[in-house]
Amino acid sequence: MSDASSLLSPVLVGPYLLRNRVVMPPLTRNRATDEFVPTARMAVYYAQRASAGLQVAEGAPISEQAVAYPRVPGIWNASQRDAWRQVTDAVHAAGGVIFLQLWHVGRVSHSLTQPSGELPVAPSAVRIEEGEIYTPEGLQEFEAPRSLGTDEVRAIVQDYAAAARNAMRAGFDGVEIHGANGYLVDQFLNDQVNRRTDRYGGDVPNRLRFLLEVVDAVAAVWGPDRVGVRLSPSGTWMDCRDTDKKSLYSAAVEALGERSLAYLHLVEPTIAGSMSVEASPDAISSAYFRHLYSGTLIVSGDHTLESGAKAIDNGTADLVGYGRAFIANPDLPTRFEQGAPLAEADRALFYSHDDKGYTDYPTIEEERHLTALMAAEEAGQLSFEAVRRALVNGDPLAQVARSQHYARAHFAPEPR
Numbered sequence: 001m002s003d004a005s006s007l008l009s010p011v012l013v014g015p016y017l018l019r020n021r022v023v024m025p026p027l028t029r030n031r032a033t034d035e036f037v038p039t040a041r042m043a044v045y046y047a048q049r050a051s052a053g054l055q056v057a058e059g060a061p062i063s064e065q066a067v068a069y070p071r072v073p074g075i076w077n078a079s080q081r082d083a084w085r086q087v088t089d090a091v092h093a094a095g096g097v098i099f100l101q102l103w104h105v106g107r108v109s110h111s112l113t114q115p116s117g118e119l120p121v122a123p124s125a126v127r128i129e130e131g132e133i134y135t136p137e138g139l140q141e142f143e144a145p146r147s148l149g150t151d152e153v154r155a156i157v158q159d160y161a162a163a164a165r166n167a168m169r170a171g172f173d174g175v176e177i178h179g180a181n182g183y184l185v186d187q188f189l190n191d192q193v194n195r196r197t198d199r200y201g202g203d204v205p206n207r208l209r210f211l212l213e214v215v216d217a218v219a220a221v222w223g224p225d226r227v228g229v230r231l232s233p234s235g236t237w238m239d240c241r242d243t244d245k246k247s248l249y250s251a252a253v254e255a256l257g258e259r260s261l262a263y264l265h266l267v268e269p270t271i272a273g274s275m276s277v278e279a280s281p282d283a284i285s286s287a288y289f290r291h292l293y294s295g296t297l298i299v300s301g302d303h304t305l306e307s308g309a310k311a312i313d314n315g316t317a318d319l320v321g322y323g324r325a326f327i328a329n330p331d332l333p334t335r336f337e338q339g340a341p342l343a344e345a346d347r348a349l350f351y352s353h354d355d356k357g358y359t360d361y362p363t364i365e366e367e368r369h370l371t372a373l374m375a376a377e378e379a380g381q382l383s384f385e386a387v388r389r390a391l392v393n394g395d396p397l398a399q400v401a402r403s404q405h406y407a408r409a410h411f412a413p414e415p416r
């Protein structure tokens with residue numbers, strides 16, 4: 001059994017004393033409404049996972065233009081803002097701390113998704129060559145986006161500020177700016193995507209300008225100590241390429257280091273979007289950025305209990321994010337503490353519609369209870385009728401036992 005004590009020790013992030021260093025990073029799950037309004041189901045899901053030291057709620061588009069995917073929860077209008085309250089109230093009632101990730105996808109969208117059927121926007125009219133994008137009419141190739149005018153860029157900075165104010169009124173404890181994974185902020189950073197000749201393009205300081213204006217506008221709303229930034233310095237997902245990622249992200253990290261933010265959140269080099277990949281030969285390790293950043297550092301991607309504890313012990317990180325593990329293990333810190341086995345997340349249900357693969361992953365305690373219930377039933381000590389009665393009386397564990405038993409009896413195991 002590994003020693004999880006360093007992961008389970010408290011840590012100060014901005015003004016918040018977090019109970020542990022296990023972070024639930026932002027995870028797109030598509031459980032909002034077709035109008036991009038958060039749902040009660042989402043409140044259940046986040047509350048189930050509130051034992052994380054910090055939860056960063058999934059990317060929330062800051063405007064209609066910022067959307068790429070269906071049923072993502074927005075933060076640009078009053079209905080969305082008020083519906084997020086269910087989530088923040090449920091998490092706070094469970095003793096958790098929750099930030100919201102502010103998201104604009106830029107060119108990672110499609111005219112079939114965009115308001116009034118317009119082209120998606122980007123720093124320059126450079127198309128994503130690889131891959132396809134989901135649209136209401138099925139998968140499509142990416143289009144060449146429309147290049148933003150200088151005034152439009154300033155207007156988007158203001159959209160971030162407005163979304164930040166909405167997040168505050170929705171009851172979040174802070175916000176994270178999504179600067180990773182090839183979305184809009186990352187598109188401004190990388191020289192193969194940003195071909196602008198105005199003050200937002202060209203040399204590194206110009207390409208950093210959009211990120212820093214967004215950070216400063218959002219920090220003016222929240223105070224810098226309640227604002228985090230996420231970057232993916234080794235990522236090339238969504239064709240986000242630069243001739244010198246090391247210089248680019250070093251400059252970005254140093255500029256962020258001057259701003260006394262809540263944290264910097266780095267995506268590890270083995271992650272491409274939501275998938276694990278081989279790190280590229282020129283990947284830059286998170287440890288490299290540790291030397292450039294004296295504030296609080298979160299690293300996320302492919303960590304185990306062992307690697308996460310080690311990162312904290314040797315000082316490469318202050319907190320560690322566990323995305324897929326948190327999907328399948330709502331009580332992840334408890335499992336770490338007990339050295340209990342981790343359940344595997346079912347990828348086929350990452351972006352589906354309902355509770356299946358979302359709110360129905362049991363805690364380790366529920367799993368044990370369930371195993372006992374099923375064993376008792378199979379040994380004839382507990383009648384099917386007794387389980388049914390418990391079910392009718394609303395015992396959620398009986399409900400899980402019943403459905404698992406039923407699934408085992410009637411269906412072959414689903415392929416993963």
Ligand code: PHB
Nearest residue numbers: 028059069180181273274
């Ligand atoms: C995804 O939906 O797969 C996704 C969304 C946002 C990210 C990465 C992946 O930053």
